[in-house]
Amino acid sequence: MSVPIAYGLTVLIWSTTPLAIVISNESLPPLMAAFLRMGIAALAGLVLLRVMRLPLHWRWPQLRAYLASVVGVFGAMGATYLAAQWIPSGLISVLFGLTTIMTGALGHFFLPSGKMSVKQWLAALMGVGGLAVVFTDQLVITGQGIYGILLALFAVLLFSISNILMKHFGNNLHPLQQTVGTLICSLPLYALSILLTGTTLYWENVGSHSIAAVLYLAILGSLVGFIAYFHLIAKLPPAIVALITLITPVMALFLGSQLYGETVTAEMLIGAGIILLSLLFFMSDHFLRLWKEYSAGRKLTNLNP
Numbered sequence: 001m002s003v004p005i006a007y008g009l010t011v012l013i014w015s016t017t018p019l020a021i022v023i024s025n026e027s028l029p030p031l032m033a034a035f036l037r038m039g040i041a042a043l044a045g046l047v048l049l050r051v052m053r054l055p056l057h058w059r060w061p062q063l064r065a066y067l068a069s070v071v072g073v074f075g076a077m078g079a080t081y082l083a084a085q086w087i088p089s090g091l092i093s094v095l096f097g098l099t100t101i102m103t104g105a106l107g108h109f110f111l112p113s114g115k116m117s118v119k120q121w122l123a124a125l126m127g128v129g130g131l132a133v134v135f136t137d138q139l140v141i142t143g144q145g146i147y148g149i150l151l152a153l154f155a156v157l158l159f160s161i162s163n164i165l166m167k168h169f170g171n172n173l174h175p176l177q178q179t180v181g182t183l184i185c186s187l188p189l190y191a192l193s194i195l196l197t198g199t200t201l202y203w204e205n206v207g208s209h210s211i212a213a214v215l216y217l218a219i220l221g222s223l224v225g226f227i228a229y230f231h232l233i234a235k236l237p238p239a240i241v242a243l244i245t246l247i248t249p250v251m252a253l254f255l256g257s258q259l260y261g262e263t264v265t266a267e268m269l270i271g272a273g274i275i276l277l278s279l280l281f282f283m284s285d286h287f288l289r290l291w292k293e294y295s296a297g298r299k300l301t302n303l304n305p
Contacts, residue, residue, distance in 0.1 A: 006228040013225040015251035018089035024213035030081035035190040041222035045180035069182035072162030079155035086148030088262040090253030094272040102160040123282035130274030137267035175230035
């Protein structure tokens with residue numbers, strides 16, 4: 001897979017995933033929709049592993065890496081599916097932009113090499129300010145929107161914790177091995193949550209849109225998206241990959257409002273703008289370092305005959 005194709009796929013998939021989750025919830029219970037997505041993705045992944053002749057190891061080092069990712073795949077994704085019942089898909093994408101900042105804040109306390117600068121702490125405070133603006137939105141504070149916001153923030157926290165755990169316990173597995181192992185480990189937890197919540201499924205009530213969304217999320221969102229993302233991590237500087245988190249919320253807001261008729265309020269746009277600016281401010285040192293390396297490389301090229 002070429003880098004431009006992988007980058008374009010990642011942006012497209014990340015931009016459309018929140019909306020696809022909302023659509024899958026149309027006629028499927030949220031946890032059931034998530035369970036079906038992960039189950040189909042796991043089956044497809046097992047087929048790919050067989051084709052690529054990649055083994056799926058279950059020794060403790062590999063299992064520990066899978067379980068570290070399960071915090072995100074089950075915990076964060078389950079909370080996201082529940083949040084999608086009450087808030088627009090674009091807002092979910094905007095809130096997930098805070099993952100980079102929250103991961104950095106957790107890394108400051110739990111990773112020896114993850115200390116944040118004063119500028120980054122100021123960026124984090126700016127992100128909190130943007131979140132406060134979102135909380136003033138009538139769409140949020142009336143009805144059950146507040147539950148959606150809190151669940152989405154809980155999902156961001158769990159996803160950030162999963163990122164930290166992966167830095168500790170990641171086992172240098174092939175992206176497909178890591179993805180399939182994690183998906184398989186998440187299935188019993190989804191099944192248990194469905195049983196504990198008394199979720200029932202009536203197939204006669206399930207619409208074609210929900211089925212199509214589940215298949216899209218299973219194949220593209222859970223397999224192609226992960227493979228493309230890990231490919232970018234291996235080929236590009238982190239700052240270039242991090243730009244995706246600035247692009248996708250804007251696209252998700254646009255797609256949700258234009259394709260699905262979701263409401264986008266002034267408070268939501270202002271809050272989103274502040275959050276995205278805080279993210280840009282938070283990553284500015286990485287972008288500056290990348291620019292200096294690029295400029296130094298051009299100078300060296302010009303000096304060579």
